Amino acid sequence: MIFVFSLFLLSLLIIVAIAIVQAKNLFVSVMLLSIFSLLMATNFFILDAADVALTEAAVGAGITTVIFLSALALTAQRERKVVGGRNIALIAVAVLASLIIYATFEKPRLGDPNAPVHQHVAPWYLEKTPEYIDIPNIVTAVLSSYRGYDTLGEVFVVFTACIGVLFILGAKPASLRGERNAERAGLRHHLIPQVVGRLLVPFIVLFGLYVQFHGEYGPGGGFQAGAIIATGVILYALLEGEAAALRAIPRSVLLGLVVGGALLFGGVGVVCMLMGGAFLDYSVLQSDPVWGQQLGIVIIEAGVGMAVCGALLSIFHAFAAREIAQ
Amino acid sequence: MKLLELLGYYNYWVFAIALVIGLYAVISKTNLIKKLIGLSIFQSAVFLMYITMDKVEGGTAPIIKAGVEDQIYSNPLPQVLILTAIVVGVSTLALGLAIVVRVNERYGTIEESEILESD
Numbered sequence: 093m094i095f096v097f098s099l100f101l102l103s104l105l106i107i108v109a110i111a112i113v114q115a116k117n118l119f120v121s122v123m124l125l126s127i128f129s130l131l132m133a134t135n136f137f138i139l140d141a142a143d144v145a146l147t148e149a150a151v152g153a154g155i156t157t158v159i160f161l162s163a164l165a166l167t168a169q170r171e172r173k174v175v176g177g178r179n180i181a182l183i184a185v186a187v188l189a190s191l192i193i194y195a196t197f198e199k200p201r202l203g204d205p206n207a208p209v210h211q212h213v214a215p216w217y218l219e220k221t222p223e224y225i226d227i228p229n230i231v232t233a234v235l236s237s238y239r240g241y242d243t244l245g246e247v248f249v250v251f252t253a254c255i256g257v258l259f260i261l262g263a264k265p266a267s268l269r270g271e272r273n274a275e276r277a278g279l280r281h282h283l284i285p286q287v288v289g290r291l292l293v294p295f296i297v298l299f300g301l302y303v304q305f306h307g308e309y310g311p312g313g314g315f316q317a318g319a320i321i322a323t324g325v326i327l328y329a330l331l332e333g334e335a336a337a338l339r340a341i342p343r344s345v346l347l348g349l350v351v352g353g354a355l356l357f358g359g360v361g362v363v364c365m366l367m368g369g370a371f372l373d374y375s376v377l378q379s380d381p382v383w384g385q386q387l388g389i390v391i392i393e394a395g396v397g398m399a400v401c402g403a404l405l406s407i408f409h410a411f412a413a414r415e416i417a418q
Numbered sequence: 419m420k421l422l423e424l425l426g427y428y429n430y431w432v433f434a435i436a437l438v439i440g441l442y443a444v445i446s447k448t449n450l451i452k453k454l455i456g457l458s459i460f461q462s463a464v465f466l467m468y469i470t471m472d473k474v475e476g477g478t479a480p481i482i483k484a485g486v487e488d489q490i491y492s493n494p495l496p497q498v499l500i501l502t503a504i505v506v507g508v509s510t511l512a513l514g515l516a517i518v519v520r521v522n523e524r525y526g527t528i529e530e531s532e533i534l535e536s537d
Binding site: 095099102103105106109110112113118121122125128129132135136139140141142143144147148151152155156159160162163164166167168171172174177178181182184185186188189192193196197199201202203204205207209210213214217218221222228229230231233234235239242243246249250253254256257260261309310311313315316318319400403404407410411414 | 423425426427428429430431432433434435436437438439440441442443445446447448449451452455456458459462465466469470471472473474475476477478479480481482483484490491492493494495496497498499500501502503504505506507508509510511512513515516517518519520522527528529531532
């Protein structure tokens with residue numbers, strides 16, 4: 093049954109992808125992209141990747157759409173008609189598709205337990221995590237402890253991208269300097285979104301906090317929590333207007349979250365070194381290595397959550413502020 | 419080859435087709451936002467390939483249940499890689515969109531052909 097459902101979802105994915113590319117109205121494309129992400133999240137869930145599904149649903153369907161819409165509001169709604177070059181592109185991608193499909197026949201079948209990918213370090217992670225770290229969610233364990241360097245790098249990429257967006261959009265447009273209409277109405281005059289949205293915001297933020305602090309035991313963790321909390325605040329900003337959201341969480345706090353989160357992560361690594369271990373080796377944080385690992389994971393997950401939430405909200409506000417300035 | 423075995427590859431075929439749909443948008447569209455949308459589809463397709471590889475037959479999400487023996491778990495490693503990649507993906511996408519917004523302010527258009535003409 094789940095097999096048929098999966099086939100249906102995957103076919104739908106292709107249809108939606110074609111519709112996204114075909115649509116001439118960019119607004120339609122962006123909304124379809126949101127549906128594409130939701131379908132993708134469902135597929136991830138069927139493929140046993142609960143953590144990834146949660147992330148894709150929060151980030152892909154939620155935040156990506158809002159950022160795209162903010163960019164659309166600043167640029168053009170419709171796409172011009174393309175002249176020429178279409179056939180060459182079609183032939184090129186058709187050849188590429190057939191090559192990739194030809195190559196897939198060499199790949200292990202879906203779900204094959206003897207596939208090479210399941211032979212390397214993955215069995216070791218599954219077997220040894222209860223002994224070394226003793227938290228149920230292995231994805232969180234791998235993310236924050238075994239592959240902590242990797243995650244630190246990713247947090248710094250998010251940090252850098254956020255700084256980049258702030259630099260690019262931070263400069264005021266030359267023609268409209270100083271003229272700012274700070275009180276934007278948001279959806280204040282639309283009764284139904286207002287009522288429903290107001291009810292939802294606290295629960296979204298609460299769920300985000302749950303995902304943050306329950307990430308060691310169930311699907312979740314800093315990345316998901318940061319994205320979900322950011323979604324809640326963005327919903328608030330859409331309902332009450334940009335200025336109200338900035339009154340609730342000022343820009344300085346957001347920047348503090350981004351910088352603080354990244355520093356917290358790196359700081360834990362340095363503390364580990366000062367206490368005699370390797371960088372990001374949490375075992376030395378407590379007398380019991382297992383407790384040390386758990387303490388380290390909780391702290392760095394908090395750092396990741398802060399950095400991601402702060403970065404996504406800063407990016408959103410950067411786009412929204414530009415909109416007001418125009 | 420049996421039908422069911424062929425269907426076992428279906429995920430990879432969807433990956434291949436979604437990948438080239440994204441690529442098609444990137445190379446054939448001149449609208450910069452449309453290009454970024456294509457890039458998002460391309461990226462999602464790669465995510466799908468990684469997550470397809472993590473599945474183990476009869477397995478479940480890699481969250482250990484206390485007291486349950488002989489449970490098969492899917493591979494956690496591809497999930498970790500993709501989880502972080504999704505969040506990094508949205509940040510880099512935002513950077514791209516920020517550049518598009520500035521391009522629009524400078525040239526008054528986001529169509530690549532018109533930008534090239536005016537230069």
